[in-house]
Amino acid sequence: MDPAPASPLAAPLDISFDYTRSLGPVLGQFMTGLRDRRVLGARTSDGRVHVPPLEYDPATHAPVTELVPVQPTGTVTSWTWTEKPLDGQPLDRPFGWALIRLDGSDTPLLHAVDAGRESMRTGMRVRIRWATRRSGHIRDIACFEPVQAPDPEVDPATGGDPVTVMTTPIRLSYTHTTSAEESRYLRALAEGRLLGQRCPVCRKVYVPPRVCPADGVPTEDEVPVRDHGTVTTYCVVNVPFAGQRLDPPYVVAQILLDGADIPIPHLILGLPTSEVRMGMRVAAVWRDPETWSTTPENIAHFRPTGEPDAPYESYQEHL
Secondary structure: OOOOOOOOOEEEEEEEEEEEEEOHHHHHHHHHHHHOOOEEEEEOOOOOEEOOOOOEOOOOOOEOOOEEEEOOEEEEEEEEEEOOOOOOOOOOOOEEEEEEEEOOOOOOEEEEEOOOOOOOOOOOEEEEEEOOOOOOOHHHEEEEEEOOOOOOOOOOOOOOOOOOEEEEEEEEEEEEEOOHHHHHHHHHHOOOOEEEEEOOOOOOEEOOOOEOOOOOOEOOEEEEEOOEEEEEEEEEEOOOOOOOOOOOOEEEEEEEEOOOOOOEEEEEOOOOHHHOOOOOEEEEEEOOHHHOOOOHHHEEEEEEOOOOOOOHHHOHHHO
16 A cells, blocks of 8 residues: 655745835935824825825826825725734734725825724724834824824934835745645755656656746656756846845856756856856855755755856747
8 A cells, every 4th residue: 555645735925125216206205204294195186185106197197296284084984804913013913904995085095094893984084003112114104093092202203314214024924735746846855856857748857846847837757957057047146135145246157957958047156156157067055964854955055066067059049
């Protein structure tokens, strides 16, 4: 009797980065106003006032130039309830997400309302609860609250230079569950092996296994792949960025493993960046086997083997 197949692997994954954007003349004024506890809307050619402001008129497509103040009070036009807030949301207790049309605006603004479930309703009158400290960001509006709520203590209007740039932390947390094929590939990595799969139609070998992009069918036959390969293309990283593990400059290359038909990206170390080249033969440098797990990070990087360069014709179809 065949042994029962192993369960698919699963692991929590977190992706996070700071997203920075320049605001331009319209959103810059809007964010500057929020910092100073004022809300500005954009008046378009039809006379309607939009909050948040539009940068271009939807009818004429001309840049919006007229910004007008609106009130910090408004009316809930639609809402939904959040019983279990997620990390990074405006409140850490149950609250309502609502579309709120501020007094003086013709369009609603999406934001959180800090009110009990029994109090939330369409037509509810609310007002802005300003953040204690403000910097020129949509989070300067901490949330909305019923107009009957007591006045909170906040810093006075800040003032200062116009706001031109906004930085927002972006984070996505989820659980990734692998396919049976990917699980076998990862378990092979934990044993120090590279495993590909062959498409039954075109016979190409893919590492990691996947649905064949050419024929649209799952790969089937498992094929051991050597941990040596050929650099097909590469990039020299010269620009530092947050979370970088190596000091620039360094090389990230596409490496066509021996026996595979699609390259994988990886680091090339062990020589000056100026000496990395297309066709260069490289080999995987594995980490200490005691640290191996079901992850591609078992391979620390690739290094040159000293073999003669592969002829261009041997990898030209894999660029």
